[in-house]
Amino acid sequence: MSETLHRDARVPDAMAGQRLDQAAAELFDDFSRERLKGWIQQGVLTVDGEQRRPKHKLHGGEQLLLRAELEEDTRFEPQAMTLDIVFEDDEVLVINKPAGLVVHPAAGNPDGTLLNAVLYHHPAAASIPRAGIVHRLDKDTTGLMVVAKTLAAQAALVEQLQARSMSREYDAVVTGVMTSGGTVDAPIGRHPKDRKRQAVTGNGKPAVTHYRVTERFRHHTHVRCKLETGRTHQIRVHLAHKRFPLIGDALYGGRLKLPPGADDALKDLLRGFPRQALHARKLAFVHPASGQRVEYRAELPDDMLMLLDYLRHDHATMR
Template sequence: MPEILNREARVLDAQAGQRLDQAAAELFGDFSRERLKQWILQGALTLDGAPARPKAKVYGGEILRLEAELEEQTAQHRAQAIDLTIVHEDEAVLVIDKPADLVVHPAAGNPDGTLLNALLHHCPSLSQVPRAGIVHRLDKDTTGLMVVAKTLSAQAALVEQLQARTVSREYDAVVAGVMTAGGKVDAPIGRHPKDRKRQAVVTGGKPAVTHYRVVERFRGHTHVRCRLETGRTHQIRVHLAHLRYPLVGDPVYGGRLKLPPGAADELKELLRLFPRQALHARKLAFIHPVSGEAVTFRAPLPDDMLALLDYLRDDSEGV
């Protein structure tokens, strides 16, 4: 039986001047903007208790109320038997350790073979949850922890935590260049002005904050640990490149390959051929949607990053 949605949210002062469909997409982030637009047109999503047009402006403080029947959300996607590394699972959430080369959600160029397809096979009831319970993403070649909501109520709770910036996400990264100390990047991110497939630090972009600290220094590289305050697309990759410490192996933001002078041939070859950005979501913490308790999960570094660090360490020690 289709589930009945009954949700309410207050438009934030910071959203003043936005279109109704834009504000709704931010406040009800577990639904696509197109779906929300349809609900607005149908009168299922109201503004201060009255129907409105998707283009209607909001000024802050209005109440958005969503009352709709939730039809199957993923009918166009098929379940596929794709191996998942499950770190934790209960009635409300699923925490996985995503491998490299796995796209999170179907899109142009990747119609299937994604995490969403794998989730539908692992837990068929996720067909009733928007985006099969996916509430945040990792890039295709970023490894590590993701939480998936198994119910609508769990999804709403996790999205609320993400919007309130109370979900703790920590990453390991290996960058080109030797950092002297950690710090914070507070720089807005938006579409690159010339390349629409890339993100960049731009005036007028969305607020983005990344904290970072040095774990280990090498002759020409640094092992860094990053903590996100916000979750913008490619945030760590963009912010570290902005500092001129791009991720090893980053095909988009990495720039020209830098090799330590006098490095062994094996290290040079590894750096040239490293197949992805050296980025791993190592730690994830949030409030469990059912128990209300703080939970924390960790995922060990994948083999490719461990090997990279070993080679860099040997190079620095002169082995």
Template sequence: MTRTVDATARVPTGLAGARLDQAAAELFSDYSRERLKAWINRGELTVDGARARPKNRLVGDETLALFATLEEEQRFVAQDIPLDLVFEDDHLLVVNKPAGMVVHPAAGNPDGTLLNALLHHHPPIADVPRAGIVHRLDKDTSGLLMVAKTLAAQTALVEQLQARTVSRQYDAVVIGTPVAGGTVDAPIGRHPRDRKRQAVNASGKPAVTHFRVVERFRAHTHVRCRLETGRTHQIRVHLAHARYPLIGDALYGGRPKLPPGAAEPLKEILREFPRQALHARRLGFVHPESGQEVSFRAPLPDELLMLLDYLREDHETMR
């Protein structure tokens, strides 16, 4: 199955200095960066009517024109992987993703992903870019994701994300004891030396995270975060920047902090917690077909509940 893509977009000043492939991924977010890069290389995505290279830097106010033939992605296979569906209708579904599941195939994770599971669950979703995936969660973050079953639904949901009208709340358990909640308003970009990491970077993209205290323990805190933006690793980077890294976050968290005199079971779970203590608990948006506001919640998974129980018991015992 093929169809023609014909679209234009003007480069905003906020993307001045960005590479062409990076800006295209922001402005034509229905399509993967890999696919956009191929279109750029073939001259099907132009800048002010001229061919360019993916790494070319933009100055702002250029017109990007996309005219290409979209072919169904055949390289991904459908796999019978169970899905925890919180909601589903003819237009979209909401999935409670477990920790350990990758959202989209990539180097090192060619299959076994949410995308492979979606292709099996609803085969027509193969006609939608990225199998309808609208946004992502890190492999070791659990919780709610919305997935479009039609191109129209995907376009509408992407527009809501770009307009920052999607409500996303996360539960996190962090090292440290903030006195109160707060807001981290700091741009995020690629780490200058480690490409696996993101970092607060003056040349990065705007990023805003609000957090409040849910429950405080002796050396750790359960916090609830609300995103205004959706940058890669945003909560992990922002809370580490605020000196409250997530428990279990090997990339940004550093060594575990063991409360003085803690019982051995608590020490063990803090040393060996298998993933970052982060869960996408609530997701709210406007349904693309009905126009109604909808909201979904996913309870904390067992390993996070157990972690909180151990921290709570320690706090009460040592008072």
């Protein structure tokens, strides 16, 4: 069974000079670059109603029109896996993702991902791009994600992400004592020397993270972060850029700093904390069917609760 996909997007003036296939990959980022290139070549992704080549240079202001038949994607196998479902109806699925679960299959993780689990839970997702997944969390980040169960719901949620109207709030525990909250407005792109990492770089994509202090300890801080944009590793990169890396972040955390005078239990916990201390705690969006704004919350997982308890104890006993 196939469904007809209808998407429109205006090319921002800032994209003037970009190739059509490059701009399409940014404006329709829930599809792979290869699939978009194929649609351009087939003439179902047009510029102001006209077929163009993938290398066609844009001037800004053009209207991209996408009208394509979507066949079921049979590349990925449905797999029976436990999902912590916070909410579900005919349009959306909100889940609380555990640490260690990869969202989408890739070279190093061909199966056992959230996408495989969604295909098993909702087989019709095979006809939706990326099985309805519209945003991601890193493998070791816990918390809330929304998955679309229909093409219309996916289009609505993607539009909210692009308009920055979907609200996503995170809990993070960082090394260092913040004196106050603030905003990091710094573009993020691939690290120039390490392709596994992202970095604040002048030629990166715009990225904005707001943060506020929730609780201070002797040498650490519990912060709440709110995303305006959704770049890869955004919170991890931005807080490390501010020299407040997340506890347990092997990629961006740098050398481990242990609090002077801390007891062995806290030192062991900090040395062995198995992941970045980051949790997607709150998610709010306009429901695609009802038009009402809905909000969901997920309590901190046990490992972060224990970490905060140890830091409180250290703070209280060493003052």
